[in-house]
Amino acid sequence: MSESEGVVDRELTMSRAMVESIAHEMRENEEVFYMGEDVADYGGIFDSTQGLLDEFGRDRIMDVPISETAYLGAAVGAAQEGMRPIAELMFADFFGVAMDQIYNQLAKNTYMSGGNVNVPLVLTAAVGGTYNDAAQHSQTLYGTFAHVPGLKLVVPSTAYDAKGLMHNAIRDDDPVMYLFHKRLMGIGWMPAPDGPKTPVPETDYTIPFGSADVKREGDDVTVVTLGLHVHRALDAAESLAAEGIDAEVVDLRSLVPLDTETVLESVRKTGRLVVVDEDYRSFGVTGEIIARVADRDLDALDAVERVAVPDVPIPYARPMENEVIPDADDIEERVRAVLSAE
Amino acid sequence: MVSVGKMRELYADMVTARYYEERLQEEYLEGKQPAFDISAGPIPGELHLAAGQEAAAAGVCHHLRPDDTVTAPHRPHHVAIAKGVDLKRMTAEIFGRKTGLGKGKGGHMHLFDPDVNFACSGIIAEGCPPAAGAALAAKKRNEDAVAVAFLGEGAIDQGAFLESLNFASVHDLPVVFVVEDNDWAISMPKERVTDVEDGSDRAAGFDMPGVRVDRDDALAVYEAAGEAVGRARDRNGPTLLEVQVHRRMGHFMGDPQAYRSDEDEEAALARDSIDRLESELRDHGVDDDGLAGIREDAEARVEEAIAWAKEQPQPAPEDAHDDVFVNPPSGVTTDEPEFELAEVNGDE
Numbered sequence: 001m002s003e004s005e006g007v008v009d010r011e012l013t014m015s016r017a018m019v020e021s022i023a024h025e026m027r028e029n030e031e032v033f034y035m036g037e038d039v040a041d042y043g044g045i046f047d048s049t050q051g052l053l054d055e056f057g058r059d060r061i062m063d064v065p066i067s068e069t070a071y072l073g074a075a076v077g078a079a080q081e082g083m084r085p086i087a088e089l090m091f092a093d094f095f096g097v098a099m100d101q102i103y104n105q106l107a108k109n110t111y112m113s114g115g116n117v118n119v120p121l122v123l124t125a126a127v128g129g130t131y132n133d134a135a136q137h138s139q140t141l142y143g144t145f146a147h148v149p150g151l152k153l154v155v156p157s158t159a160y161d162a163k164g165l166m167h168n169a170i171r172d173d174d175p176v177m178y179l180f181h182k183r184l185m186g187i188g189w190m191p192a193p194d195g196p197k198t199p200v201p202e203t204d205y206t207i208p209f210g211s212a213d214v215k216r217e218g219d220d221v222t223v224v225t226l227g228l229h230v231h232r233a234l235d236a237a238e239s240l241a242a243e244g245i246d247a248e249v250v251d252l253r254s255l256v257p258l259d260t261e262t263v264l265e266s267v268r269k270t271g272r273l274v275v276v277d278e279d280y281r282s283f284g285v286t287g288e289i290i291a292r293v294a295d296r297d298l299d300a301l302d303a304v305e306r307v308a309v310p311d312v313p314i315p316y317a318r319p320m321e322n323e324v325i326p327d328a329d330d331i332e333e334r335v336r337a338v339l340s341a342e
Numbered sequence: 343m344v345s346v347g348k349m350r351e352l353y354a355d356m357v358t359a360r361y362y363e364e365r366l367q368e369e370y371l372e373g374k375q376p377a378f379d380i381s382a383g384p385i386p387g388e389l390h391l392a393a394g395q396e397a398a399a400a401g402v403c404h405h406l407r408p409d410d411t412v413t414a415p416h417r418p419h420h421v422a423i424a425k426g427v428d429l430k431r432m433t434a435e436i437f438g439r440k441t442g443l444g445k446g447k448g449g450h451m452h453l454f455d456p457d458v459n460f461a462c463s464g465i466i467a468e469g470c471p472p473a474a475g476a477a478l479a480a481k482k483r484n485e486d487a488v489a490v491a492f493l494g495e496g497a498i499d500q501g502a503f504l505e506s507l508n509f510a511s512v513h514d515l516p517v518v519f520v521v522e523d524n525d526w527a528i529s530m531p532k533e534r535v536t537d538v539e540d541g542s543d544r545a546a547g548f549d550m551p552g553v554r555v556d557r558d559d560a561l562a563v564y565e566a567a568g569e570a571v572g573r574a575r576d577r578n579g580p581t582l583l584e585v586q587v588h589r590r591m592g593h594f595m596g597d598p599q600a601y602r603s604d605e606d607e608e609a610a611l612a613r614d615s616i617d618r619l620e621s622e623l624r625d626h627g628v629d630d631d632g633l634a635g636i637r638e639d640a641e642a643r644v645e646e647a648i649a650w651a652k653e654q655p656q657p658a659p660e661d662a663h664d665d666v667f668v669n670p671p672s673g674v675t676t677d678e679p680e681f682e683l684a685e686v687n688g689d690e
């Protein structure tokens with residue numbers, strides 16, 4: 001069962017939970033500050049900084065010009081000085097304009113300095129589609145950033161996880177990319193599914209990276225996923241339960257580090273693996289998970305399937321977007337396929 | 343002096359763009375009420391409207407030919423209309439239909455009409471380098487086509503813009519960079535993104551002419567753009583042209599604009615370039631009937647485009663897999679069948 005269940009009465013949206021942990025860390029540590037586009041007066045396009053300007057003022061909640069190379073790079077520089085910046089770019093799709101600061105500086109300086117320099121920086125951005133905003137505003141790009149050594153990569157799927165992972169991210173001495181799915185934030189203009197709003201303790205707590213969470217236990221098949229697709233997998237599991245199929249849903253919560261053990265343990269129990277990802281299929285999360293399981297315990301695997309975006313940019317029009325972004329039906333279908341693959 | 347005939351043409355494009363966006367707004371809100379849901383209704387996704395910016399588009403694009411290239415940013419409709427993009431197919435694209443400019447794949451921020459060399463991008467300032475590239479192509483081929491990149495004042499801090507200015511200047515490219523200064527970049531007022539009041543001053547750093555038109559005045563824009571485009575066409579290199587416009591609405595539909603003062607919004611509404619041009623036209627003898635005639639024609643054109651677009655077929659789900667390449671590698675499909683582990687293992 002999820003760790004979050006039965007902890008407290010109070011329920012928060014994912015964005016409120018994130019903001020709560022950021023505010024806590026900012027109160028505790030003067031060195032923590034937040035920089036990004038539309039994070040101050042607007043409170044973040046996706047409510048990721050709602051209310052922080054009031055408490056912390058413009059020196060610590062900084063709006064910046066549309067100059068990603070400059071401000072993401074400046075965050076790297078400040079972090080190397082020992083500050084603890086959180087830098088937000090509203091959509092992960094936009095990181096490309098500042099890619100050098102991310103994949104050559106942020107990710108590599110620790111290594112190239114032989115560990116003498118470290119970069120305690122949190123980079124946040126929204127990911128994901130399902131609202132018809134087309135190819136430049138709908139990507140998840142998990143694979144792109146997880147591929148580069150030196151970046152930790154976190155993807156919460158619930159308010160409880162969002163808070164604990166954020167505490168951890170800010171306290172971590174390494175660069176952490178914290179990618180939140182727009183559809184889970186609980187913003188007014190983009191209705192969320194039921195799942196992400198969860199009880200959240202008022203006190204601070206951390207969720208260690210590399211600890212996948214079994215969001216639903218089951219005996220017949222292991223569904224491994226993250227972000228929005230945790231909820232789609234849970235929906236699929238409910239429908240499948242009506243057919244007598246018992247699916248276990250593993251929420252990875254972080255890709256770097258990746259909790260291979262929890263995945264393996266589940267696959268050893270069920271023998272069947274379905275990996276679900278909202279990123280492009282090739283060279284990505286699905287291939288990586290399957291490879292790790294196959295590497296470590298090929299015998300445990302009776303059948304595998306993957307569900308991901310089929311290597312096309314995310315199309316605008318609804319019928320086509322629905323076609324490429326996996327939904328609960330797609331997951332159910334692949335689960336049935338692994339079950340009949342004997 | 344701008345001729346009355348030209349004034350009427352500018353006015354026609356401006357009222358077409360304004361009316362078009364009013365109608366898009368209505369269509370967009372359908373199905374999104376009572377609780378605004380961005381993915382509901384006949385036009386989902388974000389919608390950035392350009393009400394208040396029409397003078398910039400009309401004033402510049404009226405110097406352009408179909409073989410001249412325009413790149414527009416995320417707020418593209420007024421520019422597209424002034425450049426002569428096919429209104430019906432553009433509308434069909436915004437409604438996500440199969441016969442849209444991009445077969446429903448691009449949507450409103452990503453309109454491509456190669457017939458009139460129009461393209462846009464939702465990534466800030468990223469239209470600048472391709473515009474320089476179109477100008478480079480014209481120069482290499484010894485053609486007198488020019489290129490124009492439109493961007494907002496919030497985009498002028500972006501590397502892609504500044505690098506393009508330098509590149510265009512060093513290579514004497516026939517390109518005009520048009521900055522539409524609407525005072526806002528989402529919630530950021532201009533004075534908080536730059537310490538230099540006139541964006542056009544940046545041109546000096548690249549040894550190119552920088553011109554600012556600080557009124558919402560289609561005629562002043564038309565004249566300034568005439569020089570800039572003429573300079574490019576005559577092979578005298580690039581120009582940076584900044585044009586004051588106003589944002590009459592939120593950044594995107596659904597933006598509550600809590601960050602913006604009422605006075606600022608009212609001031610923007612009061613400075614209307616369409617009103618301004620109307621009074622110019624009246625001064626030049628165009629009466630109510632004349633103005634109404636132009637507006638009615640524009641409205642009819644818009645209604646026709648919207649009606650046509652709404653009758654167009656939806657794309658089929660499978661269409662999503664086409665057009666990743668124009669030359670798809672044979673034997674590879676984007677939805678390849680899954681392999682069966684049992685077969686791979688050979689243990690069955």
Ligand SMILES: Cc1ncc(C[n+]2csc(CCOP(=O)(O)OP(=O)(O)O)c2C)c(N)n1
Nearest residue numbers: 094417464465466494495496497526527528
């Ligand atoms: C590289 C990049 N960064 C950020 C954004 C998000 N964004 C979209 S529009 C916008 C503001 C643009 O302001 P401006 O250039 O003044 O144009 P306006 O919207 O006012 O027309 C921002 C920050 C983006 N699309 N691309």
